[in-house]
Amino acid sequence: MKNKQANQILRAWDLAEKISGGELDKKAKWFSGDIRKTAYQKRESGTINEKISQNNQSSDQHVTISLLYLGAYKKQDLRDSIQNIRFRDTEMVQNRDPAKGYSVALIVNSDWSFQKIEVPYAAYFYLKLRQENIEEAMHGQQYDDFKSQLSQQLEEVIDRKRADLAECLALANQIVLKTFKLAGTRNVSQLRGLFQIQDEPPMLNSFYTEDIERVLQASADDSLLLKYLGLNPDIATKQEVDQNRDFISKLLDVENLPDGRWPGPEKYFQSLMQQVAVNVIRDKGPIKTDLKTVNGPPGTGKTTLLQDVFADTIVQQAKVMAQLEKPMDGFRRIKPIELFSNCKYNAYELIPALQGYGIVVTSNNNSAVANISKEFPSRNKIRQYPNENREKQDEYRTQLEEIDYFSDLANRILETADSWGMFAVPMGSKANQQKVFKHINHGVLKKQLSVYSDSWADARQNFNTALEAVHQEKARLHRMISIVERANPSVVDQAYLELKVVDEGIEVLNQEIANLTQKIENTRHRLVTLPKKRFLIFWQHETPTHDSLRFHISNLNKKIEGLNERVADRRKERRHVVHLIAQQEKIIREVEPIQKQLKKEGIVVFNDDFWRQTNEKRQQALPNNSRVLQNKRARLFIAAMRLRKVFICEARVPISNAWEFFAHQDKLVFAEDTLALTAGFQIMQLLIPVMSTTLASVGRMFANFGENTIDNVYIDESGQATPASAVGIAWRAKHLVAIGDPAQIEPVVTTNEATLRTIARDFKVSEQYLLPTTSVQQLADQGSIYGMHRSNHTWVGIPLWVHRRCDSPMFEIANEISYENKMVQGKPTKLSQVERSRWINSKGKATNQQFVPENVTALARIMKKRRDEGKSLDQMFVISPFRAVVNGITNKLPKEFNDGAISKKWLQEHVGTVHRFQGKEADVVFLIIGTDQDTDGGADWAFSKPNLLNVAVTRARHDFYLIGDYHRLKSKPYAEVAARELPLLDN
Known part of the structure; x- marks a missing residue:
């Protein structure tokens, strides 16, 4: 790269990665x-x-x-x-x-x-x-x-x-x-x-040094990477989105609502800021940018918003497909390439209009990548109605199963029987790629893509009909909302107040005129009765007093004229106000049936009433949307998947050839052949819309891909990833979205901080690039346009506020220690629920670093009690900040149960350090602090920041138990909040 500061940062990261x-x-x-x-x-x-x-x-x-x-x-x-x-x-x-x-x-x-x-x-x-x-x-x-x-x-x-x-x-x-x-x-x-x-x-x-060194050798600067590094001087003015009435109202206009939606329950809308994030990611904002970030606390629906983003991406590409007379019109032949001896394959590329829709999801968190790959193709993620309406026929799932988007291949690759289609597949590691290419190869594709009964004409017509249905519903909503927005009762109320002021003003002016008129009459009477001065015998001469009285009368008449003009103006103003009132009241009468219809459909409008609501109510509402529109948008996605399958089946040669190029890319020996590879990858993503990989596998998976060769990259759980880990994927990406939460687990960096500071000084870069606490999310936030300023003036990405995972008091603890009490509880409270969460006061002598055996005895007692009450052990997590405590629990807990209930497999899946459980959740969570007076420094470390406690407490859906020495720990930072919210139970 040419940018000297970027080079210094990358060289510093290269060294930091090498020594790790x-x-x-x-x-x-x-x-x-x-x-x-x-x-x-x-x-x-x-x-x-x-x-x-x-x-x-x-x-x-x-x-x-x-x-x-x-x-x-x-x-x-x-x-x-x-x-x-x-x-x-x-x-x-x-x-x-x-x-x-x-x-x-x-x-x-x-x-x-x-x-x-x-x-x-x-x-x-x-x-x-x-x-x-x-x-x-x-x-x-x-x-x-x-x-x-x-x-x-x-x-x-x-x-x-x-x-x-x-x-x-x-x-x-x-x-x-x-x-x-x-x-x-x-x-x-x-x-x-x-x-x-x-x-x-x-x-x-390191997994990342080869990519970093490759970027260093690049001949040109990459603008997206410079934004990520915070070095792009042309970045637009930051756009504050939180509580920004004007911005949100315009961004979420019904016309800006993405046409496509994930086929989830139609009654469940995105929350206000979720939809803001979706619309910004889908480039509905006033400023177009290739770097966007979303900051989502636990349980605020980061995965849910990605579902809508991906669904609309599919729909937008389908719009282009639907304009083609035949699928092969969407491809351009590049040239034949000899992959094997005497065996050539034609290389193709998509026409420009069909490019730009590929999706790659990556993360430093293996489970996050696995979740995306397994959840999105799962039948359980396709629901027209909530779980409580199981008796209703789910048309979404039925229609997708009828389309059968290569579900058999998906089931083989994902090792499940639950897939509705091959929507997402893990591809990063060599083992994953081998598994994919084992089940998807030239022969398999030739067979799979030859079996379909739908026609291109029917699929196009079906899609266009579904698209028109969305547009008609949007137009209907727009008409109703426009009328309602014009009918503003507050304007009438204000007008009546103005009318009252005008009438009072006229009355005051008329009183002044009457007073002046009376003064004129009195002055005239005085003038008539005033004696004149005699001159000689027959003549009388008026005195100066007469002249003064006449002048006074003249002035009074002028004042009356002025007052009459003011009365005329006020009466004119009154007529305008009366007309406005009549006009608004007429509109209000006309929209009454529309308002009733909106209320019946549960449609909210961006008006003064909406913005006067409490923040809690605003955040949970999504104006300018309807269940009818939700349904039609979901059906449009289904129609897009039907069209996509026919498109792929009728273009089986470009599809299967693209897979051959990617599977045997080591045989593409000529530089010009890389075009066949990168163009082929876009074609591959027609078959698998979402491909996932860990950040550690990016360098291997995309070893032959250069700058700006991957359409859309989404980094999930980016608060856990070190900044250097995203260099390769950011350099290859055309558009980058970082989604995470810096208030959760920080990146795992084993190199000590003093060494990293020394590297920063040696390479003359800011320590923020090397500090162990700095993450991909924090760095990307600084380069993003859309976001908000926290109370400490730190700029973060688009915030999500509505939390739908944890009951009380877990929600309150996390909200106070990590989110400035800005989160909104979106989970309905069950009045019958018994609050079981407790601080279990347990102390003893630490025997191995921070491990206190008495804590495990207390843990086992509560676990047995909850099991006896009907709670499965599979719905419990046991978490600690310390490896030594986890090792102690693993050894001692099976002995405490002594009935075989605690298996080795259960321990592996349900017991671990806090870091292991980010992105996971369970009904019941136990946090074991350990430590004693001699090892109290460990407790100081655990509570030095809110992150560990925040992650632990937000894993729990219903109940949370903190086990540790209450009297020693209760006054430590952040632990004091838990001590206040959790009832104490002495062991």
């Missing part, structure tokens, strides 16, 4: 037993000549390699020593990183002859820090030479003729330990590795 890597693969096995025996046998049967021939042969699927980790160390211990010695930082890490690092990955051929080594930069970085060579640690100018010299040493050791393999490996490990100044063992049985593998070794540094 170098971990032993979780699948690594000990070099002992059968593995060691097999290695000896292969070593004895091999020769150096075989090694040379092996290196020269072409890639063969039967060729295997082995990878042995040398110079293993505990990453947390090494970081702690550097933190204490180099940075003089003695702060205790409460959740110690259990990961094991390695210094060298020794890669050998199938005969255990040397092939190469890999040195993770993390090991080199920490070595140089311990040698106090910070410059070299930061920039690694001698790294390649260091690696080359070490490689030569190890090759000589491993490939010694007639040398015992165990001795070779032991010596190699000792060389590595000495080189990296580590303590270790000569026992080769204590070495671990990956043995007889065919795939390339796992990434040695």
